[in-house]
Amino acid sequence: MMTMSAAWPGSVALAARSCHSSNCCFNRWLPIPLSRAAAAAAAAASSLCLLRRTRAPPPPCSSNSVLGGEGGGDSMATETIEEGGGRDGEEGEDGEGGEGGNLEIGEKEWEEWGITSSWSTQVPEMVSESVEGLKALRREVDAPIKFGGIGGKLRGPFKEREEKKHKAMYQSLLDSEKKLQFFAARQIGCRLLGSRGYLCHKCWLPLHGDCMCSKILPCFLWRGLRFWLYMHPKDFLRQNNTGKLLWQLFGVEQARLCLFGICEHEESMWKVLQSSGRDMVWCLYPTQNAPSQSVKDINFDGVLGSVEEKFPQVDEKMPVMNVILVDGTWNNSAAMFNRLKDRAIRVWGEGLNTISLAIPSVSVMHKLRTQPSKDRSCTAAAAADLLTELNQLPQLSSLGLHKSAEALNDTLESLLDALTGRRIRTGRSIARTIRASSCHKF
Structure with a gap:
């Protein structure tokens, strides 16, 4: 879907023979269909429920963002998935989240999401590299990878370490093209992992009760x-x-x-x-x-x-x-x-x-x-x-x-x-x- 803006952002120069891809975050949501009374009781019992319903404002942007939005060049370094796949991303519901088990994205899974054709069948290289980076960090942190909350973002101790590593890596990239590649691959890889077992591979809607x-x-x-x-x-x-x-x-x-x-x-x-x-x-x-x-x-x-x-x-x-x-x-x-x-x-x-x-x-x-x-x-x-x-x-x-x-x-x-x-x-x-x-x- 597209939108309209009053000002035209600067274009992203595509260097000759260069390619574009990048890395981003996970989107995984588990809906909580509680009544209002039940939700109120749960909120009173645990402040965590309230935290889950609090959405942090997006990072400030500048006009020279490689995404063309109103965000600074480094805004993507800490950007997380908004309104995406996984746990009711675009619907803005709360989520329990889930844990990342098998951090592998094979060609079969890539194909099952309906994103391949005769001209494009393999998992993009940088998407695979992004997932490998998560695997390496999981071994280093020795903590499970969890997703949940509004936006299906990474949660828990792993999230803090991953964001620091992600920001450092992003800021170390001097070329805007490389930054875009890093952003896109991370976004795609995390959305795939965060949507497993929840979204239908074909229609991208929740499997249980909403698949069309x-x-x-x-x-x-x-x-x-x-x-x-x-x-x-x-x-x-x-x-x-x-x-x-x-x-x-x-x-x-x-x-x-x-x-x-x-x-x-x-x-x-x-x-x-x-x-x-x-x-x-x-x-x-x-x-x-x-x-x-x-x-x-x-x-x-x-x-x-x-x-x-x-x-x-x-x-x-x-x-x-x-x-x-x-x-x-x-x-x-x-x-x-x-x-x-x-x-x-x-x-x-x-x-x-x-x-x-x-x-x-x-x-x-x-x-x-x-x-x-x-x-x-x-x-x-x-x-x-x-x-x-x-x-x-x-x-x-x-x-x-x-x-x-x-x-x-x-x-x-x-x-x-x-x-x-x-x-x-x-x-x-x-x-x-x-x-x-x-x-x-x-």
Whole structure:
């Protein structure tokens, strides 16, 4: 999901031949569905319960943060996971936490989370290194690794030692690119470990009582179109993330996940994009410095006809129109887009083609959380609107894109029902007001 910010953060320069990945914290939550009376009694009995319901303010940020937010370059050194996977991260519930047992992330587990395709199957190297670092520290500290509380953060004695080591390591990195790599890999690795046994590998919702996999019906998407979900590490395994719905519906080949800051993902994506050519790559993103184009400006002549006639089977050489969806809060997505733009300039000598929606619809997710303006939407809703607009083009009207859009909107409704049902079940308000910086605008 993306959001809008008044000021544009500085871009993150992508050094030639460099890759991006980084390390971050765990998200693991065990919900406590107590009544108000029971919760009050528990709070009176133990001050720990109250501490669990206290959320520390985020670290101050500066405008030159490599994430593009309003945070200093070193703010990531102590940053922990917010509203992520694990124990009801984005829902903001309390959690008992859990203990880290087997600190291994193999290719099978990586694949089970639905984040692999034919072009990306292995666990990123720096993610594995991040986990190895946790294993080494656990042996040194001789204390169990626990997760829990709001945000599913590391807890206990291990947390204190890990944060000191993490901050020292982060500050020792002089190159901003290396810092980003360190941040992203740690974020991804910890979210994976912290979500084990709690979140469904497919829908990223709690396994018990909230899994919506039975309501997700795979849907056909015209093979001449491919989505790229360029996702920020903090949106990875978020229960209310909607970008995940695209590959759950259309498959991991036509809706490919690329994690921001993860070297293997970004390099693999750009290898495909560079091979496709600049005219076959578009980013759905509103730009302030230059007017965005519309779907009418996309030339599908090189795709129409040749897809079905020359390539009856899926083939990487098949001409495909690539559409990049920046999936992160606006403060983060601004730096993500700048990263894409800088890479495009190095690859093609000019910036990235951008399009915006003619009339964005109101996302159903607005029912769950109040948005400051109706044109700020979630990733899946924006993708559905894009498919609808493409279907209105005469040359694409017979390709069933409107059916793909309807299926995406229906699945978004199912996600909304699952999230709403959980809130009702745990006695929380269905709607909540959120900051303008956490909305998405297309």
